[in-house]
Amino acid sequence: MPNGGPDNCATCGFNRRNRGVWRNPAPDESELPHCEIRGVTVMADHWTYCQNWHTRTRQPVGPIYASGLYENGYRRIPWHGNVEPERVGPGVCTKCGRHFADGLEIAVVESAPKQFCSNLHYLLWWKGEHHGEAAPMSDGMGEH
Numbered sequence: 001m002p003n004g005g006p007d008n009c010a011t012c013g014f015n016r017r018n019r020g021v022w023r024n025p026a027p028d029e030s031e032l033p034h035c036e037i038r039g040v041t042v043m044a045d046h047w048t049y050c051q052n053w054h055t056r057t058r059q060p061v062g063p064i065y066a067s068g069l070y071e072n073g074y075r076r077i078p079w080h081g082n083v084e085p086e087r088v089g090p091g092v093c094t095k096c097g098r099h100f101a102d103g104l105e106i107a108v109v110e111s112a113p114k115q116f117c118s119n120l121h122y123l124l125w126w127k128g129e130h131h132g133e134a135a136p137m138s139d140g141m142g143e144h
Helices: 119-129
Strands: 086-088 103-106 114-116
Touching: 103 119, 114 119
Parallel strands: none
Antiparallel strands: 086 103, 103 114
16 A cells, blocks of 8 residues: 555544544645644654554554564554664664665664664564563564
8 A cells, every 4th residue: 555554643543633533635734744642743644553543542552663673564563652764775773683775773872773684673672671561453563
């Protein structure tokens, strides 16, 4: 799909620019995409997701998700709190030490950003940082 799927933040009623309308055909383009539930600006709203799109509840359900790297398709990976993982060029994976041409990076407090060669290595790191939290929209990624 050209826009990352039908259940993204761009089509969510909790995105301020949609004024409470799901799949709003005329969003307010003068507004930045902003999640009213979590209080964060979502710049890549066509490629960002959360479970609240499906539950339509105002209480946050699970993390926000990004599309991650394209690895035989896009896989949804959780944000680190309100920090979105970003795609980066060359780097070295924090998890395995492998050099990569295209990867992921996440900003962390009082440390250099963490880099990852794959969605799976990012998810494994995320699970270590978010004990007891689930990321069901990332299920099925498998641990290789």
